[in-house]
Amino acid sequence: MLTHPPLSNSLVELDRRHLVHPVSSFQGHEARGVRVLTSAKGATVTDAEGRQLIDGFAGLWCVNAGYGQESVVQAAMQQMRELPYATGYFDLGAEAPIRLAAALAERAPGELNHVYFTLGGSDAVDSTIRFIRYYWHALGQPDRDQFISVASGYHGSTSMGAGLTALPLFHDGFGVPHSWQHKIASHDLYRNPLAADPQAVIAASVAELRAKIAEIGAERVAAFYVEPIQGSGGVLVPPDGWIKAMHAVCREFGILFVADEVITGFGRTGPLFACEDEGIVPDLMTVAKGLTSGYLPMGAVLISDHVYNVIAEGAGAKAVGHGFTYSAHPVSAAVALEVLSLYEGGLLENGREMGERLQAGLRTLADHPLVGDVRGRGMLAAVELVTDKTARTPLPAALNAATRLFDRAWEQGLVVRSFAQGVLGYAPPLCCTADEIDAIVARTRKVLDLTLEDPEIREVLR
Numbered sequence: 001m002l003t004h005p006p007l008s009n010s011l012v013e014l015d016r017r018h019l020v021h022p023v024s025s026f027q028g029h030e031a032r033g034v035r036v037l038t039s040a041k042g043a044t045v046t047d048a049e050g051r052q053l054i055d056g057f058a059g060l061w062c063v064n065a066g067y068g069q070e071s072v073v074q075a076a077m078q079q080m081r082e083l084p085y086a087t088g089y090f091d092l093g094a095e096a097p098i099r100l101a102a103a104l105a106e107r108a109p110g111e112l113n114h115v116y117f118t119l120g121g122s123d124a125v126d127s128t129i130r131f132i133r134y135y136w137h138a139l140g141q142p143d144r145d146q147f148i149s150v151a152s153g154y155h156g157s158t159s160m161g162a163g164l165t166a167l168p169l170f171h172d173g174f175g176v177p178h179s180w181q182h183k184i185a186s187h188d189l190y191r192n193p194l195a196a197d198p199q200a201v202i203a204a205s206v207a208e209l210r211a212k213i214a215e216i217g218a219e220r221v222a223a224f225y226v227e228p229i230q231g232s233g234g235v236l237v238p239p240d241g242w243i244k245a246m247h248a249v250c251r252e253f254g255i256l257f258v259a260d261e262v263i264t265g266f267g268r269t270g271p272l273f274a275c276e277d278e279g280i281v282p283d284l285m286t287v288a289k290g291l292t293s294g295y296l297p298m299g300a301v302l303i304s305d306h307v308y309n310v311i312a313e314g315a316g317a318k319a320v321g322h323g324f325t326y327s328a329h330p331v332s333a334a335v336a337l338e339v340l341s342l343y344e345g346g347l348l349e350n351g352r353e354m355g356e357r358l359q360a361g362l363r364t365l366a367d368h369p370l371v372g373d374v375r376g377r378g379m380l381a382a383v384e385l386v387t388d389k390t391a392r393t394p395l396p397a398a399l400n401a402a403t404r405l406f407d408r409a410w411e412q413g414l415v416v417r418s419f420a421q422g423v424l425g426y427a428p429p430l431c432c433t434a435d436e437i438d439a440i441v442a443r444t445r446k447v448l449d450l451t452l453e454d455p456e457i458r459e460v461l462r
Contacts, residue, residue, distance in 0.1 A: 011036060011048075023157070023169070028403075035410070040067035043429045043436050045415065055415045056440045058429045061231060061263045061380075062289035064351075065342050066431035072295055072338045079334035088117075088328040097328035100336050104302060107272055110281030112302040117328040121262030121288035122156030124299035125225075128258055128284050129160050130322050132223045135256070135307055138314020145180055146216045148209070148255075149225040152186040152233030155260055164225050167232060182216060184208045186230065187238040190373045190384060191392055198239030205242060209249050223256040223283075228274035231263035234423045235382035237375050243278045256283040256307070262299070266290030266339075267348045267430050269378040270355060277377075283307050293339045298332035343430070351430030354437050355379040358426065361441035368448050369461075370422075379430060383444065385422035385451070387460045395422035399456055408450055414443040 015034040020026070036048040043066055045055045058064060065072070079096060086094035101115040116131075118124040129147070136144040147164060149155060155164040162170045163177035166186075171177060187205055194200040213221050228243055230236040250257040259282035264274035268290060275282060284307060288299030311320060326332075355378035362374045362381050372386030385401070387393045395401040397420070406418040417425030424447075428440060451457055 032403075042066045042068065043432045051413065053410065053413045053415050054428075054436055054439055054443070056409075056426050056428050057415055057417045058427050059294045060289070061268070061417075061427040062294035064266050064268065064290035064430050065293035065339050065347055066429035069293070069295075069339075069342060071342070072293065072335055075334045075338040076296065076331055079331045083330050086328075086330050087325070089323065093328065094330040094333070096330045096333035096337060100333040100340075101328075103337065103340060104287075104300065108285065108302050109273065109275050111305040112281065112285055113305055114303040114308040116301045116303065117333070118288070118299040118301065118324060119297045119326055120299040121260075121286060122158045122161050122299075123324065124262065124286040124288055124301050125156045125161040125164065125260065126158045127301050127322065128223075128225075128286060129164075131284065131301065131303065131307070131311060132256055132258075134314065134320065134322075135310050136222055138310050141219070143220055144222040146182060146220045147180060147223050147225065148182045148184065148212055148216075148221060150186055150227075150230070151183050152188060152230050152236055153225070153227055153260075154230070154232035155225055155227075156262075165232075182212055184212050186233065186236060187242050188230075188233075188236045189239065190375070198241070201239050202242050202245045206245050206249055209246060213249075213253055213255070218253045218255075221253065221255050223258050224250050225258045225260060227260045227262075228264045228277065229269060229377060229380060231380075231425075232419075234384070234419050235376055235380060235425055237377055241278070243275075244280055247278075247280045247282070258282060259285045262286055262288045263427070264380070266293075267343055267351045267378075268380050268427065270352050272343070272348065274377075291339070292332055292336045293342075295335050295339070296329075296332040297326075298329065298336055347430045350432075351379050354428070354430070354432045354434070357434060357437045358428065358432075358440070361437060362426070362444070364441065365445055365448065368445070368452075370448050370452055370457075376426070379426075379428055379432075381426040382419075383424045383426075385424070385448075387457075395457075396460060397421055399460075404454075405447065405451065408447045409443065412443040412446050412450075414440060414447070416444070 012033045016030050021029055037045050038048050039046045043055055044052050046052050104115050105113045149164040151166045153166045155161045157170055163181040166183050189195040247257050259275050261273055265287040283304050285302040292298045359376055365371050366374050370385045372389055372392050373384040375382055385395055401422040402418040402420050409416050
């Protein structure tokens with residue numbers, strides 16, 4: 001039986017020696033050491049030193065329902081007692097994942113009526129690649145093997161998904177993107193010379209997508225991937241109508257449209273799914289994170305009737321060779337069902353109200369000398385710091401702004417995402433109160449003021 005040492009320096013040392021942290025500088029983490037979280041409730045987390053912090057990022061964009069929801073804990077315990085595991089292989093199954101698949105299909109846009117469960121968002125994206133390849137093979141068009149995504153987009157960090165991701169950190173040293181993975185420019189409005197005219201931004205993106213399709217050959221393009229709002233690229237919000245216009249181009253050329261809603265799904269932007277904001281129905285849609293509110297690992301691919309039917313008919317009596325041991329895990333599914341009931345029992349409504357308050361509150365920071373841009377939708381937002389508002393000059397990379405800003409926020413009792421070169425990201429739990437939203441804004445202003453007093457920042461501002 002494992003024994004756990006007290007939360008002390010010994011735990012920090014064990015972490016240094018053995019635990020590899022995701023998306024971290026291995027050497028940097030060893031030097032800094034781990035911050036251990038010990039408990040959480042609602043939108044508040046507590047660390048090993050007893051410090052309480054508002055989690056303004058919901059873990060990793062995922063604890064949408066908030067921490068410590070007892071009904072979710074009970075749902076997991078009951079399912080563990082009754083049936084802790086059931087494979088989906090061999091035509092076997094369990095009640096919870098069957099009911100969850102039906103619930104998602106009922107609520108998803110249009111004909112997204114078929115659900116394949118994964119462990120998270122990255123393997124959901126990988127699964128779409130495999131399904132899409134099978135789809136085109138089944139249609140007798142195996143040469144449709146080229147995929148397009150959008151610069152600054154994030155589609156996971158698996159070997160294939162990381163190539164669709166368009167952030168250099170996930171490419172360097174990994175041999176991706178692959179030759180069949182292509183990019184068009186982001187709609188990023190902050191430094192876009194067309195930003196004053198949203199229709200011009202849309203027209204430029206449409207023209208670039210058409211040009212990319214022509215360059216590759218329309219008969220070669222399999223799918224186009226996009227986040228309704230780009231998350232890890234810095235919370236980049238497209239102009240209204242941008243998604244719909246890109247969807248229309250894909251329809252024109254018979255290219256499958258994949259909406260990556262891993263971050264935006266389950267109330268993060270207001271509706272249950274962000275696609276609803278533009279009234280589009282993707283051919284495939286990926287979800288995760290808020291699906292279980294992060295309480296247990298789970299993701300899903302929602303597949304439209306026409307894609308599913310082509311794959312089914314193409315396979316005939318033969319098995320479709322794609323599967324995971326933990327697909328449709330009954331405990332994760334039981335948790336997701338209860339989380340869904342919490343969303344529809346008031347959390348979506350509260351999230352919409354608090355989202356408006358968050359956006360309005362963060363906009364009051366626009367007058368700060370360091371703030372260049374405030375953007376977002378619902379409970380998803382970013383504040384971008386600059387050293388020159390007119391030139392929109394980002395903070396120098398040498399300042400290691402991401403680590404410094406995260407540390408400063410932590411000391412002020414706030415957890416936020418701190419992107420490279422000074423972008424603060426926000427994705428609070430939907431259960432936040434008005435006081436907690438106001439505290440997120442107030443503590444952010446304090447972080448900005450402290451950063452402005454930093455001698456190295458003041459030197460740059462001269």
